[in-house]
Amino acid sequence: MSAPLPQFRLAAPRTVTEAVAAYRDHPGSRFIAGGTDLLVNMRRGIGNPTYLVDLSGIDELAEIRITDDGVTIGAGVTIAALAQNDVIVARYRALAQAAAAIAGPGHRTMGTVGGNLCLDTRCIYYNQSEWWRSANAYCLKNRGDSCHVAPQGQRCHAAFCGDVAPALLALGAEIDISGTRGTRRIFLSQLYVEDGKAHLALADGELVTAVHLPPDPPASAYAKIRTRAAIDFPLAGVAVALETSGADIVSLRLALTGTNSRPFLLAGTEAFAGRCIDDKLLNEVDRLVQKQVQPMRTTITSANYRRVAAAALARRLITTLGTAGAA
Amino acid sequence: MHAPGPEAKKRLLRLRVNGRWREDAVSETALLVDYLREVAHLTGTKTGCDGGECGACTVLVDGEAVPSCITLAVRCEGRSVETIEALATQGRLGRLQRAFHEKLGAQCGFCTPGMIMAAEALLRHNPQPTDDEIRAALSGNLCRCTGYVKIIESVKAATETVHDR
Numbered sequence: 404m405s406a407p408l409p410q411f412r413l414a415a416p417r418t419v420t421e422a423v424a425a426y427r428d429h430p431g432s433r434f435i436a437g438g439t440d441l442l443v444n445m446r447r448g449i450g451n452p453t454y455l456v457d458l459s460g461i462d463e464l465a466e467i468r469i470t471d472d473g474v475t476i477g478a479g480v481t482i483a484a485l486a487q488n489d490v491i492v493a494r495y496r497a498l499a500q501a502a503a504a505i506a507g508p509g510h511r512t513m514g515t516v517g518g519n520l521c522l523d524t525r526c527i528y529y530n531q532s533e534w535w536r537s538a539n540a541y542c543l544k545n546r547g548d549s550c551h552v553a554p555q556g557q558r559c560h561a562a563f564c565g566d567v568a569p570a571l572l573a574l575g576a577e578i579d580i581s582g583t584r585g586t587r588r589i590f591l592s593q594l595y596v597e598d599g600k601a602h603l604a605l606a607d608g609e610l611v612t613a614v615h616l617p618p619d620p621p622a623s624a625y626a627k628i629r630t631r632a633a634i635d636f637p638l639a640g641v642a643v644a645l646e647t648s649g650a651d652i653v654s655l656r657l658a659l660t661g662t663n664s665r666p667f668l669l670a671g672t673e674a675f676a677g678r679c680i681d682d683k684l685l686n687e688v689d690r691l692v693q694k695q696v697q698p699m700r701t702t703i704t705s706a707n708y709r710r711v712a713a714a715a716l717a718r719r720l721i722t723t724l725g726t727a728g729a730a
Numbered sequence: 731m732h733a734p735g736p737e738a739k740k741r742l743l744r745l746r747v748n749g750r751w752r753e754d755a756v757s758e759t760a761l762l763v764d765y766l767r768e769v770a771h772l773t774g775t776k777t778g779c780d781g782g783e784c785g786a787c788t789v790l791v792d793g794e795a796v797p798s799c800i801t802l803a804v805r806c807e808g809r810s811v812e813t814i815e816a817l818a819t820q821g822r823l824g825r826l827q828r829a830f831h832e833k834l835g836a837q838c839g840f841c842t843p844g845m846i847m848a849a850e851a852l853l854r855h856n857p858q859p860t861d862d863e864i865r866a867a868l869s870g871n872l873c874r875c876t877g878y879v880k881i882i883e884s885v886k887a888a889t890e891t892v893h894d895r
Contacts, residue, residue: 406780407759408759408761409759410736410737410738410759411736411738411758411759412736412738412739412758413758413759413802413804438800438801438802439782439797439800442761442782442800442802443781443782443800446780446781447781453736454736457805459805506870507785507869507870507871508795508848508866508867508869508870509782509785509788509795509796509797509848509870510782510797510870512794512795512796513796513797513800513801632869633869633870634783634869634870634872
């Protein structure tokens, strides 16, 4: 027998309204989408939901709609479906590349857009068995009193490792959220908080239901580094959306994952409008990235390596997109 | 290990396993791999890493290869699940099984059922995959013995025997 799951009840709502109601009516609930991360954590004794609200049977969440106003991607769309969608592959390239690079093929079949956006943060002191964590006095993120990565600090430094978020941030996505108080729409960047223990700005019982992307996106690309070329979470991931006019930059947006407790848009790239892509500009981007990422010792790879690698990925993607745009 | 939660409920699970419909009373917290091994007694599917990282437990659900150690059994209601046991018919090995046997694609054999099921899903979608496509399809499956070369060769060899399965 596999390590047992804790005891819980499972609800299978058919609509978002039913899902929100099921969550509200059962204290100690969690939403479950693909379950590729949540079930692993639960088997390791992390979190102990007594009621799981299964979102996989909600048809309205599983659609990709393409209109003149852009693209709407349901939170229940699987990562595999996203990676293979013709429009996403042709026009929102960073997103398709990010989706295709997530975990392994089986995880992509099960995992969803909403699940990847709301992915729990990760750390070598957290993603361990109950036995391992208890032998180490637990950690700030789960049952413990201090962060083993930064014992002097006050907060958890677990890193956000979703791949879809940086691509969507660079492409200017908004998201729909549903909860007991109705629905709301926010910029994706507003979903995240720089706190490994509470990195999602969702009220209890709220869930992400859809992602909206504007039409006519600029050229974009995503790349990441990881220990193995499949299965592993990113040590650092970078998405770039670049609009050019001739050799000049019209807009450059760059988003990062794997280095901080939240995925974030690089600040200060507005200043690059009107500039051309040369070594000077790449050096400035490199410095901005290295200054704004905050990798900590949350992985087996050193923090400094991830810092330098994130900057290198940024340079490489901008160079590639710039060359393709000029051709 | 876990704080006591509410008693998980058993429910009647109706699904097709290797082509045959069956009904079992299954706990809502049961994982597909445990259901297959402990209830359906199909022990060809292996539990390796026990955390969705190694692919040894790969089975097909509606034709798609998924890790059964992170799949809740009750989520397979009404669906078709196929395991390694489905590939041999009347004592004859399937084409992938035969190819793994002949090309020495198995060493200790523990990862083999998962490798073969992942490869089976690939060949159904794409009967003549390139080496890169085979590598991509098997990228979620780990082997600690062979080093993958023989495994890729085995899948390649299976594509050359298209006449049966």
